[in-house]
Amino acid sequence: MNGNNNRVLDIIKRIAGTLYIPVIIYFVILAIARGSGLTFFGNATTWQNLIQSMAATATIAYALGIQIKNGRFDFSGGAVMTLGAIVSVYIVNQIVVNWLLFLVLSILICTILSVLVGLLYTYGRLPVIIATIGAAILFESLTLLVDNGRGISISATSALNFLGKNTWVCLALTAVSAVIYFCFTKLTIAGQHANLLTNNQLAAVNIGINERKNVMQTFVMTGFLYGIATVIFASQSASVAAVSSTLGTISTAFGAILPVYMGFYIGKFINNDALGIVFSSFAVGTLKYGLSIIAPSGYSGAYTNIVYGIFLVVFFLISHQGDAILGWLKEKIGGGTAQRA
Secondary structure (H helix, E strand, O other), X not given: OHHHHHHHHHHHHHHHHHXXXXXXXXXXXXXXHHHOOOOOOOOHHHHHHHHXXXXXXXXXXXXXXXXXXXXXXXXXXXXXXHHHHHXXXXXXXXXXXXXXXXXXXXXXXXXXXXXXXXXXXXXXXXXXXXXXXXXXXXXXXXXXXXXXXXXXXXXXXXXHHHHXXXXXXXHHXXXXXXXXXXXXXXXXXXXXXXXXXXXXXXXXXXOOOOHHHHHHHHHXXXXXXXXXXXXXXXXHOXXXXXXXXXXXXXXXXXXXXXXXXXXXXXXXXXXXXXXXXXXHHHHHHHHHHHHHHHOOXXXXXXXXXXXHHHHHHHHHHHHHHHXXXXXXXXXXXHHHHHHHO
């Protein structure tokens, strides 16, 4: 009986560890909003916005997460998505306006672009930061050549933009990305080899793992996931413009960097960072959306950035130094108690 109780308690602790950050953020924002007279926060429209935001963030985070999990920062993600969106929508408009064609083209183009980044990194023997930044600049330049640099907009094309605006479609695309991420990182030989290479590169190579082949496999999967993220990104954007500034697309993908690390952190409680990324994306989306509505009038952008920046720093501090901080507090509290005794 005690064994069953312990197992139930362990499950409850794991679920609580996974959910406590998004739940706390949601209810804190809800309390502040209601206290400020903003009674609409928490209604059906709010949840629709939060799910759309979660889908946009999570699908990007899965692509980033595969590379980060293997010790690489891919700075080309935003450029891959931007060029992928522009080219795929342009082709769709020339052939037939169809959501399935849009999705397939987006995945195909983003996968090809990501493979090119992988080839530059593996066979060019360049540091990953140089290879991915160089590729990002190249892809950004190419956006100026497609359709004379006009960019694209599907905000008025309901046959396409529902991919990022329909709640159930957003949930479905997020679920597909989560399953792909989980299967690749946990169940495939390529994913297991990638983990071995990350943990002990020399030992992994010595037992016969082909590092170049494995790196290319991760870039293929990254591109596939960027393709799914791209249809949501393009659907939710008023327009996707050609990029005239150098590295102007970095923030497109790297806005999901916090959900990746937060997902790794809370995913440890259930040994499933795929679900962790979903919940962390919801948490970050709730935080940003909540801050945008409770911010003082006229200061929404600055207020959101300041609080979000503080939250990011505090999260990384706690997640990386949490044990040390708890140990220090216990020592101080214990020492103080001992002295008083």
